[in-house]
Amino acid sequence: MKRKNSLLIVGLALGFIAFSCNQKIQSTLPVADSVAAKNKVWVTPDTSTIPHDAFGEMVRYGRDLLLNTSYYIGPDGTKGHYLGNKMNCTNCHLDAGTRAFGFNFFSTHARYPQYRGRENKVLDLAQRINNCVERPHNGTPLPLDSKEIVAMICYMKWLSGNVPVGQHVKGDEMPELEYPDRAADPQQGAVLFKKYCVECHGANGEGKMRPDSVCYLFPPLWGPFAYQKGSSPSRVLKLARFIKANMPDKKTSWQKPLLTDEQCIDIASFVNSDALNPRPVKKDASHPDYPNEAFKAIDYDKGPYVDTFSEHQHKYGPYKPIIQYHKDHNLPVIF
Template structure:
């Protein structure tokens, strides 16, 4: 009496096995067509952001070198500047850190960010009239913004800085790399930048951090600046890019007042940034040696370079403060070069 029931049970089991085999075959076919389905998708962590040495070095083969590069960027005068205990390591000539210009250790957009920079080298440099390496660009900063001397070739310090910049430049989405490149755009007023107007903006927005004498704030002479000096003996020299009014205005617009302005949501107007850049750069600062050697092809010199020689008849005053549009027009008409700085 139970025999037919047993046969029925076996048939049901065979049907289930055939169904499972069919599903397995279907799964194998799908996976063979799209093997990425087996790869675990990364958890959605929100908008893309640059890597951080505090959270993203785990498993990185060059973690120690990258972290040292980060420390050089954030503790520059203590490691390779006047505060270094080793006189042979005092390559920087002032007590600025690299991140006084490259804010947030080079990860803030609109402040000369390092994000994506490694991918753009080698590149042509008009200042040297040659294809330049990233190492040469770093040395340019050392000689100008840091008012010092180049790092020794193949030094651990140079390797660490390059490793850090390379790490920040890896796997950056194309649209993000474009966002992090350069500074905020400034529509230049068609008048000369006026230091007296700039002083009004400085007193309103800048004094609280940089002081009315522009010398910044730090707890003691043996400590890092909380806010850096903007002129005087302990800041960038006159050969630095930040000494050009247009470049300074772009940096200021996208970043100042600090922790308030961003490249896409500035506090200052174009006019305010333009004039306060003139005020900051109207004061004395260290002089770079041999500036006349810059830009061997003088017609490639930025119009706002405040030191000669130039291949035009505009005054030194106009090259420093503008108005810059007539100078730009001259180079466009004579050399076919459209200049924006």
């Protein structure tokens, strides 16, 4: 009886709260719930679960390397001078590769070795890590059996521990984009850059060094210390997808992007415009990228192509006709 009464009181109180609340809150609740369910992304294990043994030691060192890459293997690194710039892996692989839609390593270890179009061969994870050392970091590859490479692989294995071999998990890819029917507009991108990016990345895309000069507070986007031409982020769509979920830092999120898809594409086309914003080029030109042209990414800006579209259109769009052409001719559509 007592229980019934208190239930009644709770019920009345809830009714009163519901009644006194804004109608809108009530009607959006179920939608919010379903959005939350739909948005459920993979969660990486907590660092407190890294084992206290020899493997765990390497996992910890690997994580530390991703967070403090320049300190260890940067131009003035304490463990070797491999990187050509002072960016840390975590500048792009956000939160040491644990952030949904932030170029994370949720499932990476479970998906290597794999075929890579750019090299037209199967690469293992050590070789793939060196790709990033050579390209975005403009550096020289680490020895494949170095403690640093093994440590980074241990960390990635620990991160992907529960992912079935060969599988993707939710949030490990980048957000989709709606492609506009027009070409990307670098001039418009420049205007947006001033508004949304310049305060941190600087008017010349130079970023801002940390006071101790070991790495960046805000990493560079172009210029001699930024990622190379031909690296993944130098592609307009790849970069636009990163911006959509992650930039401007702390003011946006993949759940609620601040910028529209069109704005992200315009900004990316400005940042990656070679005419406006030069960046380092590949050092060893003896091996052309994508020797099998069918596996070239749609937004890769250097021909030849298997289709009939120009380098300019591949870089800036409109992308829809290229995608349609690939579909019509049974060619891979790669991003």
